[in-house]
Amino acid sequence: MSIPAVSVTDLFVSYHGKPALDNISFTINPGTRVGIIGPNGAGKSTLLKSILGLIPKDHGEVRLLGQPVKEVRTRVAYVAQRSEIDFTFPITVLDTVLLGTYPGLSWLRRARRSHKEWAFECLTKVGMADFARRQIGELSGGQQQRVFLARALAQKAEIFCLDEPFVGIDASSEEAIIELLQEQQQSGKTILIVHHDLSKTEEYFDELVLLNAGLIAAGPVQEVFQPEMMMKAYAAQLSFFKRKE
Structure with a gap:
């Protein structure tokens, strides 16, 4: 049996004494595309950040790739x-x-030619090579997200975590x-993606983590993508739910 890519056990996170995540446990196998879904304020981004160790947890254990x-x-x-x-x-x-391209790269540590070539190759993969010399703020929302994905590709990571990557970008x-x-x-x-568009859920993901705290x-x-589950999570926020035929 392979080691889970992500393992979360009894995770509890609070803000100012108020629970944000309440005893969350689940595992994700390698090579899976997972959507983290739930209503506004359900703790989706909090879960992703706590998995990454970007915010403190009250208790519980998170292991990535078994470590x-x-x-x-x-x-x-x-990708924030x-x-x-x-x-x-x-x-x-x-x-x-x-x-x-590699850990510890900063303005005081110059990138090698091989790093620049690999970064340019990653930009080419996302269709942004022609914009290499542009300032990041000059790009559209969709172009910016492509650049951040290129940065993730350049890292040669084994787990990709994206927080609402499709918000405010064009369809293409x-x-x-x-x-x-x-x-x-x-x-x-x-791949772990915090996502809000339920209409794309079945098309985009293999598995789901459905939250409401x-x-x-x-x-x-x-x-998971069943009416009874969705109604339990969204309650009054979900006026209707119809599965694709």
Whole structure:
């Protein structure tokens, strides 16, 4: 039996004494594309950040690739919500991708030619090579997300974690990004995506983690994406739910 890509056990996270995640437990196998879904305020982004060790947990255990997060951090790529990124920062598209090429790259440590060539190759994969010298803030939302995906590709990560990557981007960029993620999955990578558009759920994911502070369900899409499960999670926020035929 293979080691889970992600293992979460009895995870509890609170803000100012109020529970945000209440005893969450689930596992994700390698090579799986997983959607983290739930209503607004359900704790989706909190779960992703706690998995990555970006916010403290009250108790519980998270293991990635069978190890504590700090031991495998360089093998995990994270694409934050665009609203959390300072697009006024004076950095080019190519330099943004270079940051993913190897741990510890900074302005005081020059990238080698091989790093720059690999970063440019990753930009080519996402269709952004022509924008390499642009400042990141000059791009559209969809273009920015492609660049951040290129940075994740440059990291050669085994787990990709994306927080609401399709918010505020055009349809063509969304299609291109999901195709690239599918390619990564086919090569054995594990993909976790915080997602809100229920209409794309069955098309985009193999498995789901359905939250509303507590865990409602986790597992294959066919089992989790059911009316009774969705109503339990969304309650009054979901006026109707109809599965595709």
